[in-house]
Amino acid sequence: MNLVHLLGLGAFALGLDAYVTAGLLPVIADDFDSSVSATGQMVTAFTLAYAIASPIFATFLSASRVRAGLLGSLAVFALANAGSALSDSLPVLLVTRAFAGVGAGLYLALAAAAAASLVDKERRGRALAVIMGGMSSGTVIGVPAGVFIAEHTGWRSTLWLVTVLGFISFAGLALRLPALPATHSFSLRERAQVVTDPRVASIVGVSFLAAVASLGLYTYIAPVMATDAMGEVESITPYLWAWGIGGVIGSVLIGTLVDRVRRPYFLVVGALVLLVAALLAFRVTASIHPLIALLPIAIWGAVGWALQVPQQNDLLEARGEKGGPVAVALNESALYLGSAVGSGLGGLAFSLGRSGSVLPLWAAGAALLGLILQVTAVRTSSARRARPAPADTLTGGTD
Known part of the structure; x- marks a missing residue:
């Protein structure tokens, strides 16, 4: 090895x-x-x-x-x-x-x-x-x-x-x-300079909301599937496999698409649309029969994993050679922060006595907010930016 x-x-x-x-x-x-x-x-x-x-x-x-x-x-x-x-x-x-x-x-x-x-x-x-x-x-x-x-x-x-x-x-x-x-x-000050870029902030915001929806719901997939409305599933393993295999397929295929499509912005829009649809379908199909839910779970995993590839590509374009890695690092932090917030909100729902079957609907709502942010703030900031930020936007270091 x-x-x-x-x-x-x-x-x-x-x-x-x-x-x-x-x-x-x-x-x-x-x-x-x-x-x-x-x-x-x-x-x-x-x-x-x-x-x-x-x-x-x-x-x-x-x-x-x-x-x-x-x-x-x-x-x-x-x-x-x-x-x-x-x-x-x-x-x-x-x-x-x-x-x-x-x-x-x-x-x-x-x-x-x-x-x-x-x-x-x-x-x-x-x-x-x-x-x-x-x-x-x-x-x-x-x-x-x-x-x-x-x-x-x-x-x-x-x-x-x-x-x-x-x-x-x-x-x-x-x-x-x-x-x-x-x-x-990179210093904390340099990181702050990157995140104040409207385009970076909006892209990272989309990643955050997508993580609240996708990773936050995944935290509670076992208790969600165990509810009466979702089929009272005892063994969660097949559903974890569906989510994971979908994630691998999505992360492999998206790379080729990003290389071929000139504007990855539209790939993010498509991924968010599919994520909203998959989360809603997850709730509906599981209520009919849990096994039918394997398909939307796989799609949920695929688009959840694939989404970050065009996001990272857009961030690298936005900030250039030096600022790009910092922006990508901030995006990774946003993913895990979104996961933390999503799991925290899920825990709050359970503590308030809500059925786990409502969580896919809440997750779809968070993904929808991400989609709205993508087609408003990200689109606007991209349109205002005629060219990527100069490579020397950040000061205080070299590669």
Whole structure:
């Protein structure tokens, strides 16, 4: 296994850890004698820490200490998952999930930079694909497998699996990863300058609302499908597979479309339309028969994963060579913040006694708001911008 694949193994563990908890909510809630809404906040803790704390830590991390940051973040991630597996109360679980989110967010950002620096420029795209492929396969393969393990040996076994994978990747990188070249660090002030760009702010806003809808609902897919109105599904594994496989197909196909279509703006509009339709169809079809819902769930996963490719492309065009990566990083933070807000709102709905069957409708509403923002603010800001921002818009550093 080469170094890039060791980095990908760590990303696989991250992908598994970030999404498997959605399928474990009911069992964890029963174990702690807690409500689903309260237990669901472990997802909020993870995603909120990922969205807010990780970019701050990445900002203050010295650009010359990428290797140390990479190993340190992976160690924090693995130890936090061990703490989650050993937790004896919900508050302890929430704290350890937050630490896991910080480690995961910092690791993924540094792993992408490390993978790009370990190969020739001609192979850089494939190296980055290994990292993102690790994340997506961690969801598609790891999540159903993790839920299956949890169903037979308990939810703690799944978190121990994540811990072991994290430590294997850590040990391999600690032994074989060389010192990495320094990269440019962006200050918090520079990040603020990027987000004040109306075009960036509107694009990131669309990503945030899409994440509230897609990732927020995914957090509660198990209790949603367990309701009377959605068919009282006991085994959630086939539905997780449908969502994950749809996500892989969507993320693979969208790249070719982005390269061929001159204005990815319309791809985002189409994806949001499909997301709204899929979420509404999910609610309707599950009420008829749960198995029919597999199709809209797959479409939901496909467009949810695919949406971010044209979004990132648009951000890179908007800010140029230097500002683009910062804008993309802010977009990633918006995704996890949206996931945290979505899971928080879902937990609030359960705590207020609402049926889980209303959550797909609420999610469709959030996606609709994203669509409205796309066809108003994003379109307006794009029309006003005759050309991309100059590469030297940001000051204070070089690549």
